Amino acid sequence: MAVTTRATTRIPGLATTVIVTVTAEATPTAAATTTAAAQVTNAPATSGNLQRFNGALGGAAAPTVTPGGRGFQVEGSDSFLNIAAALGRSCDIQHNSTRNGIVTHWTVASSDALFLLLDEVMARLCSLVFLSACLARVSSVSITDIQGISYLSPLNGQTVNNVTGLVTAKASNGFYFQGERSEDVRASNGLFVFSSSALPLVNVGDFITLNGRVSEFRSATSPNNLFMTEIVSPTDIVVLSSNNTLTPLILGKDRSPPTRLLNALDVGPDGFLSVPNNSSLISTTNATLQPDKFGMDFWESLEGQLVTIPSPTATGFRNNFGEFWVYGDWKVTGKNSRGGLTINFGPGGIPDGNPEAVIIGSPLDRSSNPQPVLGVRLADITGVVAYQFGFFYVIPLTAPQIISRPDPTISPTSIKSSPRDKCSLTFGDYNVENMAPTSAHIPAIASHISNLLLTPDIMFVQEIQDNSGPTNDGTVSANLTLTALVNAIAAVSNVTYAFASVDPVDGQDGGQPGGNIRTAFLYRPEKLSLAPGAPAGGALDPTEVQGRFLKPKLSFNPGRIDPLNSAWDATRKPLVAHWQTKDGKDLFTINLHLSSKGGSSSTQGDARPPVNSPIAARSAQVASVATFVKAILTKDPFANIIVGGDFNEFLQTRSVYQPLTKLLTSIDEAAGVPEVERYSYVFDQNAQQLDHALVSDAIKLRRAQFEHVHVNTWSPSLSARISDHDPSVGRIRLC
Incomplete structure (x- = not known):
């Protein structure tokens, strides 16, 4: 007998309707008997677990089924369907025959599962149609069962059958499909099926069922990443319906x-x-x-x-x-x-x-x-x-x-150098990103210093390369690089800076191979100069704090701090200088470029807290600088000190900065810069501050000013960005 079967349902949580028509050459068979039958009203007593309603289509009331026994056996060609009530949701199934019309019309109102035996035609329909909360094949597993309520699937490594859902998207190596939403928001109802060979079998909008193995994937080359739950090696993919929406x-x-x-x-x-x-x-x-x-x-x-x-x-x-x-x-x-x-x-x-x-x-x-x-x-x-x-x-x-x-307009700072104010001094900070004598971005950096920072009295600069740039030829001097920058600034602003730096040992300070990057100071000789009485230090000369009480001085000026300490291996050694203004005010400046964060893990990775590399080195570097600052303050508790530069770390990492922040204060805090506006760098989702300036109490108490000039983080395009860091500018008072 040719039997046509149609099933229609609204899928809760998926907002879609599934309609499937199946024609099967089959003859309904008698129901198998069980010892625990479902209780049926408004149906022939002889119907048993197979609810067969003979009569004209729609000519009689539908039978009502209440939960019966469980665990019964199915024999021969008979099958059964697990009908879940799903907390009051209803589901209608109409089964129409072209001969001797057979009508089965169910309304499920119980929250318990109803176990029914169906004839061969309904068994075939069962193998093709999943009716969400109302109908689920025996031994089926839901997507929420697979995902579970933790990071790893409770079914990881297991083979699952009859997983059903709607295909929502196709990638180059598999597809995503989605089942009914769980009332538990912790369990996702979406899942990725990893199989490029299965892509021709499905389309977006297909309602499907499949078998496969649950897997937690993580690349062997990324051990700090999380695992991704997926189904691999899918089989028995059956499209139940198409052109559905979600x-x-x-x-x-x-x-x-x-x-x-x-x-x-x-x-x-x-x-x-x-x-x-x-x-x-x-x-x-x-x-x-x-x-x-x-x-x-x-x-x-x-x-x-x-x-x-x-x-x-x-x-x-x-x-x-x-x-x-x-x-x-x-x-x-x-x-x-x-x-x-x-x-x-x-x-x-x-x-x-x-x-x-x-x-x-x-x-x-x-x-x-x-x-x-x-x-x-x-x-x-x-x-x-x-x-x-x-x-x-x-x-x-x-x-x-x-x-x-x-x-995209970037306004210049409101902080300006004042030749008439003998007590105030302006300073700027800028990581100029691998600057060599022939770097194409020198004019742009010069323009930023001149037109946006307004030529501060002293500039802290980082990533100054040697005279041969990235060519690894043993060159360590950077006088040509610094001269090129100074000349470019003069061409724009008519301000001629002098510069101070200490050349490193070849290949010992990290950065681009061959470049020998270092920190340096640019300064306006009409405002200040290096304090006399000490020679410039060499690459390996440790600078010491000397002098008498209230009159500290340096053994080398400029010099390097603690250059033989292993904490500074393969990174830039701190540059320290002692300055005097034209009317004899003293200022100590320390220019830092601490170890980079290379080797850190994702903030959303497996390791918690995330790997912050090399945190131990930066901690030791900060401690080294703090020891030096403390030596100055021991000689003169009222000393004017600025520690600035590229710290490659957030001040929110308090465990690293505690030795310094016990002695100095962030100028952002001293100047009252709103916390959300304290950033000089954008990475991933975060605006963050890697470039800092910390000041001594003597400066803090005289009401400093400070601004971050977002010329690079606000750049109109990535290609127009000159450096990956923003410059900053501030004003301090020395009296």
Whole structure:
């Protein structure tokens, strides 16, 4: 007998309708008998567990089924279907025959499971149609079962059958599909199927079922990354219906990310910046997710799901892979005036890791992402949440569109050098990024110093290369590089700087191979000069604090601090100088460029707190400088001291800076710069401050001024950026 079967349902949580029609050459068979039958009213007593209602189509009332026994055996060609009531949701199944019309019309109102035996035709339908909370095949596993409520799947390594969901997106190496949402927000209902060979079998909008093996993937070359839950080696992929739609989760409306903390394992007073770092692993602890409290848990609870980011704002430039960070129309913290998210101290003094931002990956349709800058506004972005390359991503279905860009105009500082004020002195700081004598960006740097910083009386500069630049020929002198910069400034401003530096030992100070980068001072001779009485030091000469009480002086001027200390291996040794103004006021300056963060792990990686490399070296370097500063203050507690430069660390990492901050104060704090505006660098989702100036109490008490000039972080394009650091400028009073 040819039997046509149609099943229709609304899928709770998926907002889609599944309609499947199956024609089968089959003859209904008698029901198998069991010892624990379902209780049936309004149906023939002889119907048993197979609810067969003979009569004209729609001509009789539908039978009502209440829970019966469980664990019964199915024999022969008979099969059974597990019908879940799903807390009051209803599900209708109509079974129509072209001969001897058979009608079975069920309304499920119980929250318990109802076990029924079906005839061969319904068994075939069962093998093709999943009716969400109403119908589920025996031995099936849901996507939420696979994802679980922690970082690692409870079914990792196991083979799962009859996993059902709607295909939401296709990538080059697999596809994403999504099942019914769980009432437990910790369990994601999205999942990635890793299989390029399966791509021709499915299309976006297909409602499918499949078998496969649950796997937790992490690249062998990225041991600090998290694992990504996925299904591998899929088999028995069956398309149940096509052209279905799914409403994405609207972030900021349906669910919103936490705004302060990254992970529960970031134990310590400095949160994700705490020392020691790398003291625990998420993959080992595998704690239950707390998505309302911790940002990483939030994004993990959405892994594989289709989401929409409404009204996103970019927090910086694209990276080398065309990816960029955004936050959407939801609550954020640390928001600065440009629209970025600044690392700052949150409640309880815990640094804010800005977990509410997420990185936008390469579009799945292979279109190209736009080129945003800090503060760019974009149209809504829809994509799937995934973990890759050390971070949680939203991988967009197509390239986002830019709606508006911020004003690219950079205003000059309001802080100006005053030739009439004998007590005040202006200073600037700038990492000029691998500057050699022939560097193309020298004129632009000169313009910044002249037109934006307004030619401060003294400049702290970092990354001055030797005269041969990156050519590794044994050259260590940088007089040609510094002369080229000084001449370029003079050409723009008519201000002629002098310079002071100490040449390093070849190949011993890190940076670009062959470049021999070092720190240096530029100064205006009409305002100040090096204090007399001490020779310039050499690369390996340790400078000592000498002199009598209230009259400290240096053994070398300029000189290097503690250059033989192993803490300074393969990095720039501190440059110290003792200055005197034209009316005899003294100032000590220390120019730093501490070890870079190369080798650090992702802030969203497995290691908690994240690996902050080389934190031990920077801690030892800060301690070395603090010892020197203390020696000056011991000689003169009222000494004027500035320690500035590229620290390659956040002041929020208090465990590192404690030796210095016991003695000195950040000039940002002394000048009252709002905490969210204290940044000189943008990396990943964070506006952050790597370039600092710390001042002694004598300067702090005389009301300093300070500004960060965001000429590079606010650049209209990445290609137009001159350095990866912003310069800063300040004014201090020496009397």
